Amino acid sequence: MERAATAASDMPLEEFRRFGHRLVEWIAEYLAEIERYPVLARVRPGEVRERLPAHPPAEGESFEAILRDFEQIVLPGITHWNHPGFMAYFAITGSGPGILGELLAAALNVNAMLWKTSPAATELEEVVLDWLRQMLGLPSEFEGIIYDTASISSLCALAAAREALGLQVRERGLAGRADLPRLRLYVSEEAHSSIEKGAIVLGLGQAGVRKIPTDDAFRMDVRALERAIAEDRAAGWRPFCVVATVGTTSTTSIDPVAEIARVCAREGLWLHVDAAYAGAAAIAPEFRYVLDGCERADSLVVNPHKWLFTPIDLSAFYCRRMDVLRRAFSLVPEYLRAEEEGVRNLMDYGPQLGRRFRALKLWMVIRYFGREGLAARIREHVRLAQQFAAWVDADPDFERMAPTPLSTVCFRARPQSLAASGADLDRFNEALLEAVNATGECFLSHTRVRGRFTLRLAIGNLRTSERHVRRAWDVVRAHAARLHAEWGSA
Amino acid sequence: MERAATAASDMPLEEFRRFGHRLVEWIAEYLAEIERYPVLARVRPGEVRERLPAHPPAEGESFEAILRDFEQIVLPGITHWNHPGFMAYFAITGSGPGILGELLAAALNVNAMLWKTSPAATELEEVVLDWLRQMLGLPSEFEGIIYDTASISSLCALAAAREALGLQVRERGLAGRADLPRLRLYVSEEAHSSIEKGAIVLGLGQAGVRKIPTDDAFRMDVRALERAIAEDRAAGWRPFCVVATVGTTSTTSIDPVAEIARVCAREGLWLHVDAAYAGAAAIAPEFRYVLDGCERADSLVVNPHKWLFTPIDLSAFYCRRMDVLRRAFSLVPEYLRAEEEGVRNLMDYGPQLGRRFRALKLWMVIRYFGREGLAARIREHVRLAQQFAAWVDADPDFERMAPTPLSTVCFRARPQSLAASGADLDRFNEALLEAVNATGECFLSHTRVRGRFTLRLAIGNLRTSERHVRRAWDVVRAHAARLHAEWGSA
Numbered sequence: 010m011e012r013a014a015t016a017a018s019d020m021p022l023e024e025f026r027r028f029g030h031r032l033v034e035w036i037a038e039y040l041a042e043i044e045r046y047p048v049l050a051r052v053r054p055g056e057v058r059e060r061l062p063a064h065p066p067a068e069g070e071s072f073e074a075i076l077r078d079f080e081q082i083v084l085p086g087i088t089h090w091n092h093p094g095f096m097a098y099f100a101i102t103g104s105g106p107g108i109l110g111e112l113l114a115a116a117l118n119v120n121a122m123l124w125k126t127s128p129a130a131t132e133l134e135e136v137v138l139d140w141l142r143q144m145l146g147l148p149s150e151f152e153g154i155i156y157d158t159a160s161i162s163s164l165c166a167l168a169a170a171r172e173a174l175g176l177q178v179r180e181r182g183l184a185g186r187a188d189l190p191r192l193r194l195y196v197s198e199e200a201h202s203s204i205e206k207g208a209i210v211l212g213l214g215q216a217g218v219r220k221i222p223t224d225d226a227f228r229m230d231v232r233a234l235e236r237a238i239a240e241d242r243a244a245g246w247r248p249f250c251v252v253a254t255v256g257t258t259s260t261t262s263i264d265p266v267a268e269i270a271r272v273c274a275r276e277g278l279w280l281h282v283d284a285a286y287a288g289a290a291a292i293a294p295e296f297r298y299v300l301d302g303c304e305r306a307d308s309l310v311v312n313p314h315k316w317l318f319t320p321i322d323l324s325a326f327y328c329r330r331m332d333v334l335r336r337a338f339s340l341v342p343e344y345l346r347a348e349e350e351g352v353r354n355l356m357d358y359g360p361q362l363g364r365r366f367r368a369l370k371l372w373m374v375i376r377y378f379g380r381e382g383l384a385a386r387i388r389e390h391v392r393l394a395q396q397f398a399a400w401v402d403a404d405p406d407f408e409r410m411a412p413t414p415l416s417t418v419c420f421r422a423r424p425q426s427l428a429a430s431g432a433d434l435d436r437f438n439e440a441l442l443e444a445v446n447a448t449g450e451c452f453l454s455h456t457r458v459r460g461r462f463t464l465r466l467a468i469g470n471l472r473t474s475e476r477h478v479r480r481a482w483d484v485v486r487a488h489a490a491r492l493h494a495e496w497g498s499a
Numbered sequence: 500m501e502r503a504a505t506a507a508s509d510m511p512l513e514e515f516r517r518f519g520h521r522l523v524e525w526i527a528e529y530l531a532e533i534e535r536y537p538v539l540a541r542v543r544p545g546e547v548r549e550r551l552p553a554h555p556p557a558e559g560e561s562f563e564a565i566l567r568d569f570e571q572i573v574l575p576g577i578t579h580w581n582h583p584g585f586m587a588y589f590a591i592t593g594s595g596p597g598i599l600g601e602l603l604a605a606a607l608n609v610n611a612m613l614w615k616t617s618p619a620a621t622e623l624e625e626v627v628l629d630w631l632r633q634m635l636g637l638p639s640e641f642e643g644i645i646y647d648t649a650s651i652s653s654l655c656a657l658a659a660a661r662e663a664l665g666l667q668v669r670e671r672g673l674a675g676r677a678d679l680p681r682l683r684l685y686v687s688e689e690a691h692s693s694i695e696k697g698a699i700v701l702g703l704g705q706a707g708v709r710k711i712p713t714d715d716a717f718r719m720d721v722r723a724l725e726r727a728i729a730e731d732r733a734a735g736w737r738p739f740c741v742v743a744t745v746g747t748t749s750t751t752s753i754d755p756v757a758e759i760a761r762v763c764a765r766e767g768l769w770l771h772v773d774a775a776y777a778g779a780a781a782i783a784p785e786f787r788y789v790l791d792g793c794e795r796a797d798s799l800v801v802n803p804h805k806w807l808f809t810p811i812d813l814s815a816f817y818c819r820r821m822d823v824l825r826r827a828f829s830l831v832p833e834y835l836r837a838e839e840e841g842v843r844n845l846m847d848y849g850p851q852l853g854r855r856f857r858a859l860k861l862w863m864v865i866r867y868f869g870r871e872g873l874a875a876r877i878r879e880h881v882r883l884a885q886q887f888a889a890w891v892d893a894d895p896d897f898e899r900m901a902p903t904p905l906s907t908v909c910f911r912a913r914p915q916s917l918a919a920s921g922a923d924l925d926r927f928n929e930a931l932l933e934a935v936n937a938t939g940e941c942f943l944s945h946t947r948v949r950g951r952f953t954l955r956l957a958i959g960n961l962r963t964s965e966r967h968v969r970r971a972w973d974v975v976r977a978h979a980a981r982l983h984a985e986w987g988s989a
Contacts, residue, residue: 086623087609214667214670
């Protein structure tokens with residue numbers, strides 16, 4: 010049956026070699042010349058789709074043809090997250106060692122659901138997360154597990170907090186139970202939307218999330234938190250969790266975790282810390298303070314795929330109560346039963362059974378750069394952002410909209426000679442953002458700070474240097490001046 | 500500030516090139532010589548961990564040193580999922596085009612959360628899932644979205660089904676509401692554990708999942724389903740969803756979806772189909788029947804990272820009510836607001852905000868192999884499994900434990916001359932499985948079929964050929980004979 014054996018084979022290894030080498034060269038050249046591309050893709054909606062065939066090919070095609078279409082059809086529709094001018098959302102990096110780690114992981118293609126389905130994937134995950142824990146200065150009671158995204162990490166935290174209530178939620182669920190109170194968790198009004206989404210998924214509902222006001226630096230108001238908890242208890246709610254944020258998405262504000270931890274301890278609430286972006290900063294001793302108080306948390310998430318130069322996806326979740334997390338998730342059918350003693354089967358600790366070998370790339374990134382190298386890079390990103398903030402502060406036609414504790418600057422144009430109402434200023438800055446991003450030289454995003462349209466410049470890519478930040482500032486100023494002239498004459 | 504710029508850089512591109520080429524060669528050689536490795540890792544628990552440093556390096560290390568440790572420490576702890584003798588669980592393949600696709604995706608490192616954050620990632624996902632839909636023979640009302648795993652796909656299906664109830668679960672949650680009934684969903688007792696796990700996460704609880712008995716071919720008993728629904732309604736439960744399985748994990752049995760669909764239509768229940776493994780078979784016309792009735796489902800999951808030669812992870816979720824899915828998940832904070840018209844922002848359709856560019860590898864796999872090439876490979880895997888099943892059937896010392904509709908064979912040894920009770924036979928087969936897997940030549944897994952310990956041989960890797968299946972059979976028989984001799988003399 011030689012025919013069938015041939016028909017059923019993989020790409021021949023000679024071909025894999027040839028195209029593998031070609032892609033390595035392509036990637037090196039792409040990264041070398043990435044500034045030639047516009048950061049933000051310039052295709053119009055539907056343009057990529059229209060250029061692709063409506064039906065799959067009946068017969069296989071050459072990899073040559075596939076790569077040609079990749080370059081001609083797919084690439085023009087890519088927003089270049091590895092471009093040094095990418096300063097939107099939180100900038101990230103697919104670093105060299107990280108890319109090579111993903112290549113190896115794809116080739117091994119292990120599913121680390123059980124220890125035995127690749128012991129090294131499980132144990133490397135344990136070790137590399139313990140390394141990261143040490144670098145962050147978290148106590149050794151925290152054990153780690155890798156999930157795909159911070160959304161899932163925080164969902165798991167809320168699931169564990171729910172399970173810790175001892176209300177038999179796992180067995181009996183939440184619906185139709187007269188014995189259950191309404192459950193509530195607390196976040197600041199600046200917290201990430203993933204917390205509210207997690208609450209929706211878990212059946213707590215949007216009403217189960219109470220948003221606490223923030224102070225003038227956008228940090229959770231702890232007195233308001235205490236009042237809210239007291240009010241809710243009086244009204245029959247059962248408070249069960251507080252999610253503090255270290256590095257909010259809008260302004261990277263840092264909640265007063267130590268104070269919040271005291272409230273949680275007194276009230277018996279699970280404390281989860283969302284440090285997805287800013288947690289990485291703690292690797293540099295001078296920013297270690299961002300995690301002050303986190304040693305008292307029940308769980309914490311930090312995303313190496315955000316500010317630790319690791320290709321997406323890899324979210325590191327730490328928990329000091331792994332038994333509760335396990336109780337929230339473990340279900341072992343016979344076909345997955347494994348009998349090894351003293352090992353952790355990672356499928357028991359989250360919603361997903363299948364698990365990529367994500368630890369490999371993080372291990373390579375940490376070893377390649379080293380703790381000092383990671384700290385130096387984070388330090389440099391903060392320095393660049395502070396530099397940008399100083400330029401904003403020094404320019405009378407601009408204003409900073411929030412403190413800049415780390416590498417993200419919130420600002421807007423406020424031309425002195427433009428007699429503009431608040432709504433006009435919002436529109437002016439919306440137009441400014443659009444014009445800046447249309448240049449293709451840099452890509453900023455926006456937020457609203459106390460309702461006011463605000464530009465966000467976030468430094469986080471390894472290829473971003475002072476030159477790029479200065480260029481972004483020049484582009485912003487030039488377009489602000491042009492728009493001002495147009496608006497003035499309109 | 501040249502120093503800082505240097506200290507803050509990525510791996511130099513010359514170095515990336517050098518090690519990239521080295522890894523391409525390494526992978527080609529690894530795949531060429533993979534049969535030299537034992538399939539199942541032979542390390543003892545903790546062995547990999549003990550060989551790794553307890554602390555992260557302070558200074559960066561050479562990639563040379565990292566690769567050396569990868570080979571010497573990590574590799575011995577790998578269970579080789581790409582080994583042709585891997586026949587456990589469901590065998591999968593990191594195919595050549597799939598590995599190359601992952602390499603490119605890691606280099607681009609886009610986060611496809613919004614259309615604008617990489618239009619090509621969103622639109623390629625739409626197109627490639629439509630291609631897959633056509634190949635599976637599903638109607639065009641099904642729209643697709645890629646998640647990481649079938650666990651998440653099914654969780655999303657249940658979340659949509661819950662939202663479709665119109666009970667304001669999103670807004671008000673499930674807990675502490677006197678107006679809510681207890682909610683129930685139905686699966687067969689052979690369904691995958693991910694459904695029950697999804698129910699736990701969603702706050703429906705284990706009690707919210709009723710398991711329906713199966714017929715003698717392990718298919719959901721539809722009369723029993725109807726009785727269960729009627730009983731539950733009478734007892735005050737609110738039935739809301741049925742999950743049918745096309746290709747159960749134990750025996751790959753196929754639920755009678757068409758009949759179940761009729762019940763769901765009559766009862767007003769959401770019908771989700773878990774076709775994570777077996778759905779791919781529908782690409783071959785002669786196995787198209789496995790999806791009979793699925794055209795009437797509300798949602799369906801099939802996993803290209805299972806039997807479509809795509810590196811883990813990639814789960815394809817189809818839904819005919821994307822508006823409901825969106826309502827279950829969409830939350831758009833200001834910092835993620837995007838104004839493009841007529842585009843889909845994929846973050847609105849699931850629990851995760853961050854999204855890798857998974858469509859790229861699937862596009863490459865489908866194009867490289869083509870529809871006919873994929874069908875030929877699936878056909879060959881089924882042929883190999885049928886061959887193995889025939890050998891089992893022909894051997895008086897073995898018995899098949901379930902029908903073999905596709906590429907997975909459930910069987911056990913039952914030596915004629917061994918006067919063994921049921922428990923003895925279980926122990927005999929447990930010992931047999933352990934002995935077979937200890938050879939390193941193949942790796943089978945187990946299940947229990949009607950309580951009896953059963954060996955599972957699952958064909959799904961592109962490198963598995965008739966030679967390997969025959970060798971697995973020889974190994975199984977040899978060890979059964981040896982064990983029999985030992986047990987007989989004991």
